[in-house]
Amino acid sequence: MPASNPLSRQAGPGAPPALFRPPSGRSTKERLIRSIFLACGLLAIVITLAAAGMLAGGSVPFFQRVSLGEFLAGLKWSPLHEPSSYGVLALIADTLVITGIALLVALPLGLLSAVFLSEYANFRLRQVVKPILEILAGVPTVVYGFFALRFVTPLLQRTFLPQLQFWNGLSAGLVMGIMILPLVASLSEDVLFAVPRGLREAAYALGATKFEVTARVVVPAAFSGIGAAFILAMSRAIGETMIVALAAGRTPAWPPNPTQPMLTLTTTIVNIATGDHEATAFIWSALFALGLLLFLTTLVLNVASHLIVRRFRQRYA
Amino acid sequence: MRPKWRKGRGTVFGALSVGALMVGLLALATMIAATVLQARRLTAMDATSQAGLALSLRSVEVPGREFVPYVVAAQVDPDSAAERAGLSRGDVLVGVGGSAVSRPDEVWDALGKLGPGSSTVSWIPKPEKLWGPLRAVVHPERPGELGVTLAAVPVGSPAERAGLRPGDALISVAGLPVTGTRQAWELVVGAVRQGPQVLTLVIERGRERQELAFDPIVQGEIPFQPELWRAWGRFLTRIGDPRYPERAGLLSALVGSLLVVGVMALFAFPLGVGAAVYLEEYASQNWFTEVLQVLIANLAGMPSAVVGIFGLEIFARSWGLGRSVFAGGLTLALLVLPMTIVAAREALRTVPRWVREAAASVGATPWQVIRFHVLPYALPGIFTGIILALARALGEAAPLLLLGAFLYVTYVPQSLLDSFTIVPLQIFDWATKPQDGFAELAAAAILVLIAMHLVLNSIAIVLRNRYQRRWA
Numbered sequence: 001m002p003a004s005n006p007l008s009r010q011a012g013p014g015a016p017p018a019l020f021r022p023p024s025g026r027s028t029k030e031r032l033i034r035s036i037f038l039a040c041g042l043l044a045i046v047i048t049l050a051a052a053g054m055l056a057g058g059s060v061p062f063f064q065r066v067s068l069g070e071f072l073a074g075l076k077w078s079p080l081h082e083p084s085s086y087g088v089l090a091l092i093a094d095t096l097v098i099t100g101i102a103l104l105v106a107l108p109l110g111l112l113s114a115v116f117l118s119e120y121a122n123f124r125l126r127q128v129v130k131p132i133l134e135i136l137a138g139v140p141t142v143v144y145g146f147f148a149l150r151f152v153t154p155l156l157q158r159t160f161l162p163q164l165q166f167w168n169g170l171s172a173g174l175v176m177g178i179m180i181l182p183l184v185a186s187l188s189e190d191v192l193f194a195v196p197r198g199l200r201e202a203a204y205a206l207g208a209t210k211f212e213v214t215a216r217v218v219v220p221a222a223f224s225g226i227g228a229a230f231i232l233a234m235s236r237a238i239g240e241t242m243i244v245a246l247a248a249g250r251t252p253a254w255p256p257n258p259t260q261p262m263l264t265l266t267t268t269i270v271n272i273a274t275g276d277h278e279a280t281a282f283i284w285s286a287l288f289a290l291g292l293l294l295f296l297t298t299l300v301l302n303v304a305s306h307l308i309v310r311r312f313r314q315r316y317a
Numbered sequence: 318m319r320p321k322w323r324k325g326r327g328t329v330f331g332a333l334s335v336g337a338l339m340v341g342l343l344a345l346a347t348m349i350a351a352t353v354l355q356a357r358r359l360t361a362m363d364a365t366s367q368a369g370l371a372l373s374l375r376s377v378e379v380p381g382r383e384f385v386p387y388v389v390a391a392q393v394d395p396d397s398a399a400e401r402a403g404l405s406r407g408d409v410l411v412g413v414g415g416s417a418v419s420r421p422d423e424v425w426d427a428l429g430k431l432g433p434g435s436s437t438v439s440w441i442p443k444p445e446k447l448w449g450p451l452r453a454v455v456h457p458e459r460p461g462e463l464g465v466t467l468a469a470v471p472v473g474s475p476a477e478r479a480g481l482r483p484g485d486a487l488i489s490v491a492g493l494p495v496t497g498t499r500q501a502w503e504l505v506v507g508a509v510r511q512g513p514q515v516l517t518l519v520i521e522r523g524r525e526r527q528e529l530a531f532d533p534i535v536q537g538e539i540p541f542q543p544e545l546w547r548a549w550g551r552f553l554t555r556i557g558d559p560r561y562p563e564r565a566g567l568l569s570a571l572v573g574s575l576l577v578v579g580v581m582a583l584f585a586f587p588l589g590v591g592a593a594v595y596l597e598e599y600a601s602q603n604w605f606t607e608v609l610q611v612l613i614a615n616l617a618g619m620p621s622a623v624v625g626i627f628g629l630e631i632f633a634r635s636w637g638l639g640r641s642v643f644a645g646g647l648t649l650a651l652l653v654l655p656m657t658i659v660a661a662r663e664a665l666r667t668v669p670r671w672v673r674e675a676a677a678s679v680g681a682t683p684w685q686v687i688r689f690h691v692l693p694y695a696l697p698g699i700f701t702g703i704i705l706a707l708a709r710a711l712g713e714a715a716p717l718l719l720l721g722a723f724l725y726v727t728y729v730p731q732s733l734l735d736s737f738t739i740v741p742l743q744i745f746d747w748a749t750k751p752q753d754g755f756a757e758l759a760a761a762a763i764l765v766l767i768a769m770h771l772v773l774n775s776i777a778i779v780l781r782n783r784y785q786r787r788w789a
């Protein structure tokens with residue numbers, strides 16, 4: 001954020017009187033343009049606040065009927081069958097298991113790729129590989145979902161997991177790991193690359209091998225930044241919808257078992273939103289409660305990641 | 318002197334890290350290769366449709382063997398090649414070019430192997446053409462039970478060829494007793510699908526029981542024209558019939574995607590660039606801009622499902638826009654707005670301060686500085702960001718799935734208030750359909766989506782490399 005923009009100072013109230021004062025018609029136009037841009041910025045605020053407000057307001061009726069404890073600690077999610085129950089613990093567990101599988105794939109592979117790109121690859125290779133990673137990161141998630149459902153699950157069933165069900169958390173998690181791999185690699189590479197040269201050179205000067213420099217100096221130095229990348233990847237995995245909606249199935253599993261169909265928070269949201277409910281049905285407020293839960297979870301993760309990266313930057317700036 | 322193991326360890330680690338990168342790239346390659354392989358069947362599917370056929374999978378219960386699948390001609394177009402060959406709606410296809418077929422996939426695979434030209438197709442005609450109308454009468458042997466007799470045997474039918482006559486009572490087919498009119502035909506289908514082509518039929522004529530050899534199969538020549546590019550052309554330009562994969566098309570989804578993304582671009586890009594210009598060029602650093610930045614960052618990190626809830630509640634319900642193109646565009650705009658702001662800010666930030674100072678020092682007003690000096694330099698960067706945002710929006714499905722966009726619409730949206738579907742949702746719909754042929758459609762649509770994605774990304778990369786200015 002360039003704080004000291006000379007032009008904005010000029011226009012501000014505390015600015016010294018300008019030597020050259022533009023004709024007044026011109027300054028009206030300037031003010032108008034400025035307020036148009038300000039309005040754009042304000043709209044962004046309004047939208048975010050409206051989103052948060054809508055989620056909070058919409059879930060008020062829900063929490064009037066269902067206590068927070070029942071919501072967070074309840075094991076059974078069956079909003080449509082009497083007696084209805086609204087426990088999300090099983091959904092959270094399923095979400096975390098799938099996210100965990102995804103991270104197990106993405107973290108080692110992503111970190112190693114980042115190490116390779118940052119420490120081993122030459123400039124030209126980086127120039128080629130980074131755009132490919134970007135493209136991979138942008139592949140629509142419905143494509144990954146199709147891949148999980150139609151290729152990974154049958155492949156696993158044919159090879160070493162014949163008991164795997166048609167819908168299952170395992171292949172959704174594995175493919176989600178491939179989906180977030182470029183994100184992890186790209187962010188980790190950024191922080192590894194940002195580790196000052198001086199640290200590496202000092203280690204070399206002490207006789208360390210390339211591996212020792214990488215594993216004992218560069219990666220530990222970038223550790224907090226890598227952690228931030230992991231957290232962001234986790235947030236992405238928790239919020240991912242299409243892969244799980246396609247490949248993970250629509251029934252909650254308790255205890256969580258990745259070879260069985262699993263129901264995540266996002267799939268539950270999809271189920272409610274696409275279901276054929278009356279406009280006044282109570283289930284709509286459950287939609288907001290789930291949305292709020294998801295929003296807050298990812299918000300906390302995103303903010304944490306943001307803060308860690310900022311601290312990392314400050315340390316090596 | 319370094320010990321050898323220290324060096325070896327480094328080599329292993331280097332190899333590991335190359336391997337890790339390769340896994341990522343291989344995954345992309347595998348995904349595309351597998352999709353291409355799956356989509357390959359589209360040509361044969363189109364060839365059957367062009368010959369006037371739509372296929373459908375059915376099954377018949379056979380005692381002792383549960384369900385035996387068979388493929389039926391669900392539609393035969395009037396005056397098509399299939400009809401001229403003698404096929405009619407309800408006939409059961411059993412062989413194509415010498416290979417036995419039991420499901421639509423196998424018909425298409427057989428055609429794929431045969432290549433263009435006339436193929437011999439064999440089928441079991443539907444009951445009316447196999448042996449004419451059957452009549453249920455009191456069983457000749459066991460009074461109280463139903464028996465099945467032939468009412469009129471059509472000329473040239475397999476029944477006539479086998480020597481059956483009106484009035485004959487069907488007792489058993491291939492050893493299994495006949496108990497109903499439809500069941501008798503299903504026995505034939507089940508028996509043929511399990512092997513022998515010539516069946517033993519026990520009938521009763523007068524009071525006398527006879528055994529007949531019955532060949533229910535009819536053959537005909539149908540010219541099939543598998544044409545790769547035309548098949549794709551038709552797939553992309555027709556709305557099609559959603560019931561039959563060989564007749565489905567992507568047109569309404571493509572138009573829907575373009576309209577929704579167009580509406581989105583109209584709202585998100587001016588707003589996003591405007592907010593970025595305010596933040597970079599006008600705002601001084603205070604609590605207000607700090608709050609603004611935090612909020613934008615949060616908006617950017619919001620899961621797309623939550624964005625979908627917002628679109629559903631605000632645009633579709635509160636504003637009464639329903640599941641329209643307009644509501645979809647606004648919802649997507651919400652999703653790409655923060656991306657646009659971040660990209661535009663980065664682009665604006667690359668323009669060095671002295672450009673602004675130089676312009677201001679010769680008397681340019683803030684707007685003149687932005688309009689004539691900063692924006693022209695930042696524009697390639699902003700466009701790169703916009704194109705990447707477009708690519709993202711084209712592939713985004715979750716918010717619109719929540720908004721309640723239809724999975725398949727049988728028309729092209731005409732106005733912004735029409736309901737719609739988009740390519741990713743169409744893929745979602747096809748991917749979840751268990752019937753033969755729909756996975757192929759999903760794969761074909763995925764190739765279209767990936768092609769769009771690659772084109773947009775390449776444009777962005779070229780733009781970035783060509784116009785990226787290195788300020789000394």
